[in-house]
Amino acid sequence: MTTIPTPIKPWKATKRERLIDLSIFLLALLASYLVVALTEMKGKLALFIVFFIAYMLFTASIKGLKLGSAAAKDAVVNSLVALGAIVTVIPIASILFTVVQKGLPGISLNLFVSDMSQATTTDPLSNGGLLHAITGTLMLVTLALIMSVPIGILTALYLTEIKGRFTAPIRFLVQAMSGVPSIVAGLFILSAILYPITKSFSGLMGALALTILMIPTIARTSEEVLNLIPNDLREAGVALGGTQWRTVAMIVLPAAKSGLVTAVILGVARIAGETAPLLLLTGGGDKVNPNPFSGPLGSLPYYIWKSFNSGSPEALTRAWAGLLVLVGLVLILFTMARYLGTKKVSK
Numbered sequence: 139m140t141t142i143p144t145p146i147k148p149w150k151a152t153k154r155e156r157l158i159d160l161s162i163f164l165l166a167l168l169a170s171y172l173v174v175a176l177t178e179m180k181g182k183l184a185l186f187i188v189f190f191i192a193y194m195l196f197t198a199s200i201k202g203l204k205l206g207s208a209a210a211k212d213a214v215v216n217s218l219v220a221l222g223a224i225v226t227v228i229p230i231a232s233i234l235f236t237v238v239q240k241g242l243p244g245i246s247l248n249l250f251v252s253d254m255s256q257a258t259t260t261d262p263l264s265n266g267g268l269l270h271a272i273t274g275t276l277m278l279v280t281l282a283l284i285m286s287v288p289i290g291i292l293t294a295l296y297l298t299e300i301k302g303r304f305t306a307p308i309r310f311l312v313q314a315m316s317g318v319p320s321i322v323a324g325l326f327i328l329s330a331i332l333y334p335i336t337k338s339f340s341g342l343m344g345a346l347a348l349t350i351l352m353i354p355t356i357a358r359t360s361e362e363v364l365n366l367i368p369n370d371l372r373e374a375g376v377a378l379g380g381t382q383w384r385t386v387a388m389i390v391l392p393a394a395k396s397g398l399v400t401a402v403i404l405g406v407a408r409i410a411g412e413t414a415p416l417l418l419l420t421g422g423g424d425k426v427n428p429n430p431f432s433g434p435l436g437s438l439p440y441y442i443w444k445s446f447n448s449g450s451p452e453a454l455t456r457a458w459a460g461l462l463v464l465v466g467l468v469l470i471l472f473t474m475a476r477y478l479g480t481k482k483v484s485k
Contacts, residue, residue: 158200162193162196162197162200163193165192165196166189166192166193166196167189169188169189169192169196170185170188170189170192171185173188173192174188190217190221193217194213194214194217194218197213197216197217198210198211198213198214198217201213234465237458237461237462237465238462240455240458241458241459241460241461241462241463242459242462243455243458243459244263244455244456244458244459244462245459245462245463246263246264248264248266248267249267249268249459249463250267250268250269250272251267251269252266252267252269253266253267253268253269253270253271253424253425253426253436254266254267254270254424254425254436254441255270255424255425258448259444259445259448259450259452259453259456260448260450260452260453261452262452263452263455263456268438268441268459268460268463269426270423270424270425270426270427270436270441271436271437271438271440271441271460272438272463272467273426273427273428273436274341274420274423274427274430274435274436274437274438274440275437275438275439275464275467276467277341277345277430277435278341278344278345278348278416278420278430278435278437279348279406279409279410279471281341281342281345281348281349281430282345282348282349282352282409283352283402283405283406285345285346285349286348286349286352286353286356286405287356287402287405289349289353289357290352290353290354290355290356290357290360290401290405291356291357291360291398291401293308293312293353293357293360293361294356294357294358294360294361294363294364295360295364295386296308297309297357297361298361298364298365299364299382299386299390309361312353312354312357312358313354313358315350315353315354316354316355316358318350318351318354319414320347320351320412320413320414320415321414321415321418323347323348323350323351323415324347324414324415324416324417324418324419325418326347326350327343327346327347327350327415327418327419328343328418328419331343331346332419338432338433339419339420339421339433339434339435340419340420340421340430340431340432340433340434340435341420341427341430341431341435342430342431343419343420344415344416344419344420344435344437345430346419347415347416347418347419348409348412348415351408351409351412351415352405352406352408352409355401355404355405355408356401356402356404356405359397359400359401359404359405360394360397360398360401362397363394363397363398363400363401364390364394364397366394366397367390367393367394371389371390371393372385372386372389372390374389375388375389375390399475399476402475403471403472403475403476406468406471406472406475407468407472410464410467410468411439411464412439413439413440413442413443416437416439416440417440417443420434420435420436420437420440421433421434421435422434422435422436422437422440422441422444423435423436424436438460438463438464438467439464441456441457441460442457442460442461442464445457445460
């Protein structure tokens with residue numbers, strides 16, 4: 139019986155190459171330690187920078203002597219790419235670690251089953267909770283999604299499928315709106331709707347401001363996603379006798395489903411932690427309000443801002459706990475959206 143030989147993997151590092159890489163790493167670590175110890179450069183940042191420079195030089199030198207100048211240049215570029223990845227990951231990891239470390243002491247069951255109607259931020263942690271803020275944030279995000287997703291996707295469809303006479307000005311306005319500060323959106327709703335019409339705080343006012351912030355993100359991302367759909371699919375739909383809207387609804391949109399869900403996720407990320415519009419428009423209630431169209435509505439950003447302003451140790455712990463809950467809530471929403479976006483429809 140003939141045995142099938144093990145396939146060769148030339149891209150896989152050999153034991154000798156792994157040993158060389160380990161030696162370079164240890165040598166760079168030793169060199170950086172000596173430089174920091176014997177010179178005026180002190181601290182973790184100096185150690186990291188010297189280590190990276192030493193590692194890059196040692197790697198480029200060894201690769202250059204062994205394989206030539208092209209390999210040396212490749213080693214330098216690989217080191218710079220690795221540095222970029224590390225610099226990107228370190229702040230994210232540091233933020234998550236700090237939020238978890240300082241927020242866990244304030245997490246308890248009571249936090250999720252009670253509101254602040256009978257407590258203040260300076261009270262012991264056993265009094266009051268985040269129920270009003272969690273429900274308020276969910277209602278705000280839901281209302282903003284209901285209003286912004288259809289508008290954003292329809293705008294992207296107009297820019298990519300219809301391409302009418304207003305394509306250029308609409309694209310310009312969408313790009314301009316993407317840079318609008320959140321406080322401007324809040325002031326617009328305050329002066330255009332709240333003061334002259336409703337004359338009262340409500341969750342709807344905050345959701346309208348968040349919608350203004352979400353639409354440009356969803357529209358621009360959706361436009362890029364729809365542009366990636368091959369024109370062959372559109373032509374095939376028309377060739378089968380479908381009208382333009384049927385081709386878009388039954389071929390283009392299903393093909394771009396995953397990308398459109400990503401656009402929605404980016405839109406939620408844009409508004410999840412916005413505080414300025416909510417300070418102006420929602421009133422920041424301390425009790426659960428099931429009606430987002432009437433009365434003050436609490437939210438996690440408002441609760442965090444209020445707790446940090448109090449300044450007491452209990453209030454600061456509450457603020458960090460609120461931050462941890464907000465991060466966890468956003469991660470849950472992202473996971474659900476990604477699952478729904480990649481789930482295959484069963485036949």
